[in-house]
Amino acid sequence: MNTKTIIQLIDVFKSFGSQQVLKGVNLPIAEGKTTVIVGGSGQGKSLIIKHILGLMKPDSGKVLFDSREINKVSKKELMEIRMNFGVLFQNAALFDSMTVFDNVALPLRERTKKSEEEIMNIVHEKLSMMDLEGSDDKYPAQLSGGMRKRAGLARALVLNPKIIFFDEPTTGLDAAKSNEIYRVFFKTQAQLKYTSVIVSHDVPKILKLADYVALLHGGVVQGCLTPEEFQLSDNPLVKEYVETTMGSLYSSEMEEGI
Amino acid sequence: MLGFFEKLGDNALYYINQAGRMGIFLLLSLVSIFRPPFKLSPVIKQIYVIGALSIFVIIFTGAFTGMVLGLQLYHTLSKFGAVGALGSAVSLSLIRELGPVLSALMVTGRAGSAICAEVGIMRISEQVDALECMAIDPHKYIMAPKFLAGIISLPLLTAVFDVVGIFGGYLVGVKLLGADESSYFAGMYKDVEFEDVYMGIIKSLCFGLLLTWICTAKGYYVHMQRGGGFGAEGVSSATTNAVVLASVTILVFDYFLTSVLL
Ligand SMILES: Nc1ncnc2c1ncn2[C@@H]1O[C@H](COP(=O)(O)OP(=O)(O)OP(=O)(O)O)[C@@H](O)[C@H]1O
Ligand SMILES: [Mg+2]
Numbered sequence: 001m002n003t004k005t006i007i008q009l010i011d012v013f014k015s016f017g018s019q020q021v022l023k024g025v026n027l028p029i030a031e032g033k034t035t036v037i038v039g040g041s042g043q044g045k046s047l048i049i050k051h052i053l054g055l056m057k058p059d060s061g062k063v064l065f066d067s068r069e070i071n072k073v074s075k076k077e078l079m080e081i082r083m084n085f086g087v088l089f090q091n092a093a094l095f096d097s098m099t100v101f102d103n104v105a106l107p108l109r110e111r112t113k114k115s116e117e118e119i120m121n122i123v124h125e126k127l128s129m130m131d132l133e134g135s136d137d138k139y140p141a142q143l144s145g146g147m148r149k150r151a152g153l154a155r156a157l158v159l160n161p162k163i164i165f166f167d168e169p170t171t172g173l174d175a176a177k178s179n180e181i182y183r184v185f186f187k188t189q190a191q192l193k194y195t196s197v198i199v200s201h202d203v204p205k206i207l208k209l210a211d212y213v214a215l216l217h218g219g220v221v222q223g224c225l226t227p228e229e230f231q232l233s234d235n236p237l238v239k240e241y242v243e244t245t246m247g248s249l250y251s252s253e254m255e256e257g258i
Numbered sequence: 259m260l261g262f263f264e265k266l267g268d269n270a271l272y273y274i275n276q277a278g279r280m281g282i283f284l285l286l287s288l289v290s291i292f293r294p295p296f297k298l299s300p301v302i303k304q305i306y307v308i309g310a311l312s313i314f315v316i317i318f319t320g321a322f323t324g325m326v327l328g329l330q331l332y333h334t335l336s337k338f339g340a341v342g343a344l345g346s347a348v349s350l351s352l353i354r355e356l357g358p359v360l361s362a363l364m365v366t367g368r369a370g371s372a373i374c375a376e377v378g379i380m381r382i383s384e385q386v387d388a389l390e391c392m393a394i395d396p397h398k399y400i401m402a403p404k405f406l407a408g409i410i411s412l413p414l415l416t417a418v419f420d421v422v423g424i425f426g427g428y429l430v431g432v433k434l435l436g437a438d439e440s441s442y443f444a445g446m447y448k449d450v451e452f453e454d455v456y457m458g459i460i461k462s463l464c465f466g467l468l469l470t471w472i473c474t475a476k477g478y479y480v481h482m483q484r485g486g487g488f489g490a491e492g493v494s495s496a497t498t499n500a501v502v503l504a505s506v507t508i509l510v511f512d513y514f515l516t517s518v519l520l
Contacts, residue, residue, distance in 0.1 A: 111393065
C-alpha cells in the first residue's frame, strides 16, 4: 500500500457483559480510498464505525486517527476531527422533530456562515441528487424507510466531508435507487477524493465501488484486501463468504443443487 | 450479609457516579451558554415552550392559591383581630415563598417532563450521537437554549403568579369576606420590601436553573439509567424520575435558600 493510512484500528476488543463482540480488530483505512466492511448480521460492523467515530471506547486496543488516539484527544480536538466526517447511521438518525429540509440544512446552519439563500440552494442540490425533490416539508416520520436513508445521505454529504462513514447506505432501497446512489458515490468520490468507509451487505455490487474489502467474522477482520484478492482469497472464511454471497456467479453447480 | 454490603456499595457507587455526571453536565451546559455563536431564535422558541405555554397553568394555580390564602388567613387573622394585616400576609407569603415554589413545581410538571422526554428520545434514537458526529456540541445546541429559557422564564412566571395570587386573595378576602379594601393594599405597600421581592427573584432564578438542569440531564443520560434505559419505557421512567427529583430538590433547596437569605 503506498497510500497513507488515515485511520487505524489496532487490536480493538469490545464486549458487552459476557458477550465478546470485537476480539482484536485490526483495520487500516487508506486515505482517499473506499474501504468496505462486510460480514454477517450482528458481527459488529456498526460497532467498528462507532469506535472510529469516538462514540464508544474499546475495552482495550487503540483507534488511531492520523496517529492521534481518538479516545485520548481533548473534546475540542475530537470536535475538530469530526468536522471532517460525514456520517450515515444505520437507522439514519434524522432529527425527528425537524423537516427534511431543516435536517439537511442543520450542519450548514450550525457549522458555516452561509446565508439562508445559499443554504437553500445547497440543500436543494443535495436533495435532488438523492431524488428527494418535493419532500422538503415532510417530517422523517412521514417518509418511507428508503427515503429516510436517502435524506440521511444528503445530510451526511452536505458539507462535502473529507471522510464519510456510511452504515448500510443502500439497505432498503430498490435496485434502481441503489444503483443510482452508487453512481452518485462514484461521481462524487472521483471529484472530491474523499475517504470512505462503507458497511454493506450489498455484495457483489458494492465490490465495484471498493478499493479494499474487509470481512468481519468472529470478532476479527479477516484481511483487508482489494476486491480481486478478496474474491480469490485462500482464507477459508473469506472463501465461504464469497461463495455464499456470490455463489450464483462463481459456482454454478452449487446453484443447481439448490 | 455480604450481599447487603455489596448492594449498599453498588448503590453508593451508582449515585456518586450519577452525581458526578450531572455536575459535569451542568458545567458544560453553563459554559456553552457563553461560547459563540449566540443565536436568539432557539432561545425564543424555548422560552415559548417552557414559559409562554405555562402561563395558563400559572394563572390558574396562582389565582386559586391566592384565593385559598385569602380564605385561610382571613379566618386566622380575625381570631387575633388583625384582619387589617390580610394584604401584607397574603402578598408576603406569595412573594417570598409560594410564588417561586409553586411556579417552579408547576413548570416542572408541565415543561420539565416535556424537556426530559424530548432529550431522552433524542438520545435513544441516536440523534445526540448524530449531532456529535457532525461536530455540533449537544450542550450548545440542545441544552444552552433550554437553560437560558428556564432561567429567564421562571422569574417572569413567578411574577405573574404573585400578581394573580394577590388579586385572588383580594377577591376572597375583601370582596367575599368583607375585609377593609384600603387596608388590604395599604398594608401590602407598607410591609412588602425590596428584600422580599429580591428573595423571590433569587429563588425563582435558582429553581429555573435547577429544574432545567435535572430534567435535561435525566433525559441526556437516559441510556445510563439503572436497570437500563431502553426505548419508550426507559424514557418514561427517566421522565418520572426527573419530575420527582426536580420537585423534591426544589423543596429542599427552598429551605436552605430561605435560611441563607433570611
Ligand atoms: N450498546 C450495546 N449494548 C449491548 N450489546 C450491543 C450494543 N451495541 C451492539 N451490541 C452487540 O454487538 C453485536 C454487534 O452489533 P452491530 O450493531 O455492530 O452489528 P452489525 O454487524 O452492524 O449487524 P447488522 O449487519 O445487522 O447491522 C450485536 O450482537 C449486538 O447485540
Ligand atoms: Mg449494523
